[in-house]
Amino acid sequence: MTTKPARGMRDFLPDDVRRRQYVIGIIGDVYQRYGFEPLETPSVENIETLIGKYGEEGDRLIFRILKRGDEGKAGEADLALRYDLTVPLARVIAEYRAQLPKFFKRYQVQPVWRADRPQKGRFREFYQCDVDAMGSSSPVVEAELCAAVSDVLLALGFNDFEIVINHRQLLTALLNGAGVDPSRHGDALTALDKFDKIGRDGVAQEFTERGIETDAASRLLAWMGTAWPADWLPWLEQQLPLDGAGRAGAENLRDILALTAATSAAPHIRVEPSLARGLSYYTGAIFEIKVKDLAGSLGGGGRYDNLVGMFAGEPVPAAGFSLGLERILVVMGDRKMFPEALVATAAEVMVTIWNADATGDAIRLARELRGAGLRVDVYPDADKIGKQFKYASARNIRFVAVLGEGERERNEVAIKNLTTGEQVPVPRVGVANYLLASLPRT
Amino acid sequence: MTTKPARGMRDFLPDDVRRRQYVIGIIGDVYQRYGFEPLETPSVENIETLIGKYGEEGDRLIFRILKRGDEGKAGEADLALRYDLTVPLARVIAEYRAQLPKFFKRYQVQPVWRADRPQKGRFREFYQCDVDAMGSSSPVVEAELCAAVSDVLLALGFNDFEIVINHRQLLTALLNGAGVDPSRHGDALTALDKFDKIGRDGVAQEFTERGIETDAASRLLAWMGTAWPADWLPWLEQQLPLDGAGRAGAENLRDILALTAATSAAPHIRVEPSLARGLSYYTGAIFEIKVKDLAGSLGGGGRYDNLVGMFAGEPVPAAGFSLGLERILVVMGDRKMFPEALVATAAEVMVTIWNADATGDAIRLARELRGAGLRVDVYPDADKIGKQFKYASARNIRFVAVLGEGERERNEVAIKNLTTGEQVPVPRVGVANYLLASLPRT
Numbered sequence A, B: 001m002t003t004k005p006a007r008g009m010r011d012f013l014p015d016d017v018r019r020r021q022y023v024i025g026i027i028g029d030v031y032q033r034y035g036f037e038p039l040e041t042p043s044v045e046n047i048e049t050l051i052g053k054y055g056e057e058g059d060r061l062i063f064r065i066l067k068r069g070d071e072g073k074a075g076e077a078d079l080a081l082r083y084d085l086t087v088p089l090a091r092v093i094a095e096y097r098a099q100l101p102k103f104f105k106r107y108q109v110q111p112v113w114r115a116d117r118p119q120k121g122r123f124r125e126f127y128q129c130d131v132d133a134m135g136s137s138s139p140v141v142e143a144e145l146c147a148a149v150s151d152v153l154l155a156l157g158f159n160d161f162e163i164v165i166n167h168r169q170l171l172t173a174l175l176n177g178a179g180v181d182p183s184r185h186g187d188a189l190t191a192l193d194k195f196d197k198i199g200r201d202g203v204a205q206e207f208t209e210r211g212i213e214t215d216a217a218s219r220l221l222a223w224m225g226t227a228w229p230a231d232w233l234p235w236l237e238q239q240l241p242l243d244g245a246g247r248a249g250a251e252n253l254r255d256i257l258a259l260t261a262a263t264s265a266a267p268h269i270r271v272e273p274s275l276a277r278g279l280s281y282y283t284g285a286i287f288e289i290k291v292k293d294l295a296g297s298l299g300g301g302g303r304y305d306n307l308v309g310m311f312a313g314e315p316v317p318a319a320g321f322s323l324g325l326e327r328i329l330v331v332m333g334d335r336k337m338f339p340e341a342l343v344a345t346a347a348e349v350m351v352t353i354w355n356a357d358a359t360g361d362a363i364r365l366a367r368e369l370r371g372a373g374l375r376v377d378v379y380p381d382a383d384k385i386g387k388q389f390k391y392a393s394a395r396n397i398r399f400v401a402v403l404g405e406g407e408r409e410r411n412e413v414a415i416k417n418l419t420t421g422e423q424v425p426v427p428r429v430g431v432a433n434y435l436l437a438s439l440p441r442t
Helices: A014-033 A055-061 A071-073 A086-099 A139-156 A168-178 A181-194 A194-210 A214-224 A232-239 A243-258 A307-312 A325-334 A356-371 A386-392 A403-411 A426-440 B014-033 B055-060 B068-073 B086-099 B139-156 B168-178 B182-192 B196-207 B214-224 B233-237 B244-259 B305-311 B325-334 B356-369 B385-392 B403-409 B430-439
Strands: A042-048 A064-066 A077-081 A105-112 A125-134 A162-167 A269-271 A285-290 A299-303 A318-324 A348-352 A376-378 A399-402 A412-417 A423-427 B042-047 B064-066 B077-081 B104-113 B127-136 B162-167 B268-271 B285-290 B297-304 B318-324 B347-349 B376-378 B399-402 B412-417 B423-427
Touching: A014 A105, A014 A125, A014 A139, A014 A325, A042 A086, A086 A125, A086 A307, A105 A139, A125 A325, A125 B356, A139 A162, A139 A243, A139 A285, A139 A299, A139 A318, A139 B347, A139 B356, A162 A168, A162 A243, A168 A181, A168 A214, A168 A243, A181 A194, A181 A214, A181 B214, A194 A214, A214 A232, A232 A243, A243 A269, A243 A285, A243 B356, A285 A318, A318 A325, A318 B347, A348 A356, A348 A386, A356 A376, A356 B139, A356 B244, A386 A399, A399 A426, A399 B318, A403 A412, A412 A426, A423 A426, B014 B127, B014 B139, B042 B086, B077 B385, B086 B127, B086 B305, B104 B162, B104 B403, B127 B139, B127 B325, B139 B244, B139 B297, B139 B318, B162 B244, B168 B182, B168 B214, B168 B244, B182 B214, B196 B214, B214 B233, B214 B356, B214 B399, B233 B244, B244 B268, B285 B318, B318 B325, B347 B356, B347 B385, B356 B376, B356 B430, B399 B430, B403 B412, B412 B430
Parallel strands: A162 A269, A348 A376, A348 A399, B162 B268, B347 B376, B347 B399
Antiparallel strands: A042 A077, A064 A077, A064 B064, A105 A125, A125 A318, A162 A285, A285 A299, A299 A318, A399 A412, A412 A423, B042 B077, B064 B077, B104 B127, B127 B318, B162 B285, B285 B297, B297 B318, B399 B412, B412 B423
16 A cells, blocks of 8 residues: 555645645735735535536536445545636625625635646646725726735745736737737737747747737737837737727726836836736736746636636626646745744643653643743653753754753753753742743744 | 525635634644644545445445546445444554554544435535544543543534543443343344433333343333432442443443543533444443533544554554534524634735826735734725725725825825724835734634
């Protein structure tokens, strides 16, 4: 019997969990400061809730759960594992509409499961960190989302990130203006979205392969394959007449950018005309977060005004951002961005057991130290004291407390600092304060 | 299409999540103070890892995941959802033995899934909070476990709980001493374990039904159907001669109790001779936590020295405690034990939007207040100010900030306290401090 985790799944040992909890903690704190509230949905959904929401490829990647008992004999599935956090959110909005605030703002940090072929950095169970605001189509929503995500990244120690932004309505207007047939919009966007991977020439070639006319393709590359000037809206209007929806999209994008000027996102945000974000459910602004040392993105999002309506039966405007926890952890690991105190922070002090008689005293001392807020381990056996010291040292525990016969007679505890090797007698009543003063507190 | 969660599963809206996170946070903090480290394992395990570990009934309750793609056509399952946190721990110990400390102490708070028939308080997805110590058979382990669990319960605000304790080896000795045939031990323990549900007469009747001889049954009831005296070991030795294993069990129980005397568990712990904890993998001390207003227990545990060896190939002594998060939450809800600040703690302040021109100022103010650590919502639209106030009030937000034309001219912000109705002008630079001073901080 193998003792490895299942294919594409991971065990998180204590150092892993501490790093993950550190990042998740910061994300939650920042989002709460923006008035977002935590939501959790079940790992398991009815299969009909999920099937058909993620396209054909998505459907194939859904983990399906067999019916129980006799019903399962036929091999039928009635349940499935959560595939993302957006569809469950849409279901929740529809189900609890009456008790949720009109502008429901939620964050959700939970695992999702996809039966993808595992490869470096791609797992079958991974965490998403989503933040979404429902009920308003105001550009304040997008500006606040960009600000919140910037604050998260800054709080984690990132300062070189870019939030690239674009707008679906504007993209459509540009495709129309360039003369791309509406039936080819999807193809054109798919090609365009690869700009930062395959470059201008690569996109030009893919345009040809995907049957985009030469004239339309070269117009698209002139407009979208280049950085726009700072004052891009007048420039764009010189390039082509914007139709109603296109103009509304451009103005919405301009308003969002203007509002982010007052936020921490300001130095990080940049219009990226080639950003298309796949073919999914976005209807307005779209974003992606880039850092130099990572192909792909740390996260992305946008406005999706039609998705919630699929469940709620009436349109509910919505916009959100999803951060990829696993990628954030990889980059933070590579860049050594985790605080040192996170590693090897199991226990700060280990109380040794001098002999069987002294065990009660050891437990009593541990209790006092814990009461003072210290993280304290008790060595379980009355092994040779050298063995106990060695164990504490191997575990990176900073201080060891010894209650030997002499110490107990003098009402003292010998405290050894395993970093310096120094051992000092400390009066019994003063041990907690001595250790608190000697340890860096996190 | 239904928008309800799947059968037996629950959505947790923000107030639910805050309560859950509050309890989970306290559990983690206390366990860390005892030197336990966090572990997380995947929700999905290879099916062979789980099947056969929980008995026939358990096997039936495991959620099985269909093979993907063509392989799944035959209706075969190769994966399954985690059923408890103990078997995955045993797998982890076996897999990472070399890199884990000898006395690996971990806590784990994660959901498990069981295809049980849902009923009041019983769900198909629920959280377990496990704490286990590997590698030592010292009674220090059990004493520390009882102390840690007591500290958790005390920190949550419970003070009327009981930790009932018994010992598997002692139970076996008593069954032998009473003359119960070894083939009937399981039956006798099953009956005995129901003592607090069906009482002495009920157990007596079940003994008869299960074919326990009358003499043996009455001896068992004399020994185990009654509270033992404080100095129970000499008393017990008058009742029957203890064999080697029985005597070792009794002494181990005595040692554990003696060590807990120095801990916060002392006033809560009590020997309960009828406690048997089902028929599962326990080999030594067994515990259960009781509170008066709950049938069943808030948690339980014990020593299980043989389970890890099933995976590791060599014996690894182990003992642990599992707390039932869902039951703890139910009792805490019934008793109103949650701090008031947990409810309606979405945002502390809402910044209103006076008109479109003032939106940037509103976002700038929100940024400053968030920088000061406040939880701040921004109303997204320039609706009538009365409507904005009403929204904040419905959301239980304490303070509303207004940046009207007059306020902006005078470089002030009007702060309205929605609890008292009082509205005061506050100089722009002093708003964060004013609010920090006015709000109870958690």
